[in-house]
Amino acid sequence: MDLSHDGARVIVTGGASNIGRGIVHGFAREGARILICDSDAEQGARVRDEAAQLGAQQAELLTLDLTTEGSGARAVGTAVQAWGGLDVLVNNAGWNVPGFLAEQTDRAMWQRTVEVNLFAAIDCTQEALGPMCEAGRGSIVFISSDAAFGAIRQGIYGTTKAGLISLARTTAREHGRHGVRSNVVCPGLVLPEDENAVGEQSLWAADRDAIFNEDQIEYVRKQTPLRRLTSPRDIADAVLWISSETAARQVTGQVVAVGGGSTMP
Numbered sequence: 001m002d003l004s005h006d007g008a009r010v011i012v013t014g015g016a017s018n019i020g021r022g023i024v025h026g027f028a029r030e031g032a033r034i035l036i037c038d039s040d041a042e043q044g045a046r047v048r049d050e051a052a053q054l055g056a057q058q059a060e061l062l063t064l065d066l067t068t069e070g071s072g073a074r075a076v077g078t079a080v081q082a083w084g085g086l087d088v089l090v091n092n093a094g095w096n097v098p099g100f101l102a103e104q105t106d107r108a109m110w111q112r113t114v115e116v117n118l119f120a121a122i123d124c125t126q127e128a129l130g131p132m133c134e135a136g137r138g139s140i141v142f143i144s145s146d147a148a149f150g151a152i153r154q155g156i157y158g159t160t161k162a163g164l165i166s167l168a169r170t171t172a173r174e175h176g177r178h179g180v181r182s183n184v185v186c187p188g189l190v191l192p193e194d195e196n197a198v199g200e201q202s203l204w205a206a207d208r209d210a211i212f213n214e215d216q217i218e219y220v221r222k223q224t225p226l227r228r229l230t231s232p233r234d235i236a237d238a239v240l241w242i243s244s245e246t247a248a249r250q251v252t253g254q255v256v257a258v259g260g261g262s263t264m265p
């Protein structure tokens with residue numbers, strides 16, 4: 001199937017690590033032009049070089065903190081200045097500190113979770129709409145989560161991820177007539193493949209057991225109909241399809257869960 005991503009102009013936020021890296025690799029294999037927007041300069045440069053080796057027509061890195069004012073404009077402006085437009089925006093950057101709702105009283109942690117997961121996506125989406133509407137085409141993909149539908153130890157995080165679904169659907173309803181499609185991919189649990197897959201700023205870089213320990217991982221596996229965890233490539237394949245102007249031409253406002261059936265929205 002021709003996905004028509006050859007030469008496509010693509011932004012992947014949080015593209016330096018784990019799932020974002022897998023998405024960057026996927027677009028690279030399709031010969032896209034990719035701008036990685038990430039706060040991690042070292043890991044971002046590594047993934048940019050990997051993308052070039054995998055076949056990206058161009059791979060660039062913009063190092064920035066997407067929670068600072070004006071960063072969406074910088075991200076989209078960089079792509080538009082380099083390539084004259086933007087075909088795909090993947091809002092993937094995210095942050096999560098799992099914990100029980102009654103115990104997660106640290107307001108600074110809420111703030112960071114909301115700002116990374118929601119503000120960055122709102123900002124980049126608003127900026128992308130200008131060039132996409134002007135061109136009469138474009139695709140925005142939001143990386144949400146199974147946690148959007150309610151999950152133990154994912155209260156604050158899941159709330160932001162549910163917000164992304166509303167944002168994506170509003171974008172789909174308001175801008176479908178301008179040729180812009182907007183969809184959501186909800187990953188199940190995706191563990192980093194190896195030490196090259198994450199940088200220092202990844203949520204997996206700290207104490208991995210505090211995020212998901214072996215017992216919790218096994219529990220997720222057992223609760224999953226397909227009895228296996230999800231890989232970055234599984235997510236990338238879904239993003240490549242749903243962002244394709246040919247293969248998913250008529251798909252907008254949809255939520256696709258890619259987690260072996262762990263949720264069925």
Ligand SMILES: NC(=O)c1ccc[n+]([C@@H]2O[C@H](COP(=O)([O-])OP(=O)(O)OC[C@H]3O[C@@H](n4cnc5c(N)ncnc54)[C@H](O)[C@@H]3O)[C@@H](O)[C@H]2O)c1
Binds near residue numbers: 066094120189203
């Ligand atoms: N891994 C999972 O099991 C899983 C499951 C469901 C959903 N998700 C979602 O998928 C996305 C990627 O998850 P992951 O596991 O790859 O996470 P990760 O922490 O490994 O990668 C996130 C990337 O975003 C970057 N980033 C974070 N804050 C940033 C900021 N303010 N500005 C710029 N860049 C920033 C980090 O540097 C990192 O490279 C997130 O939105 C996450 O919520 C992950």
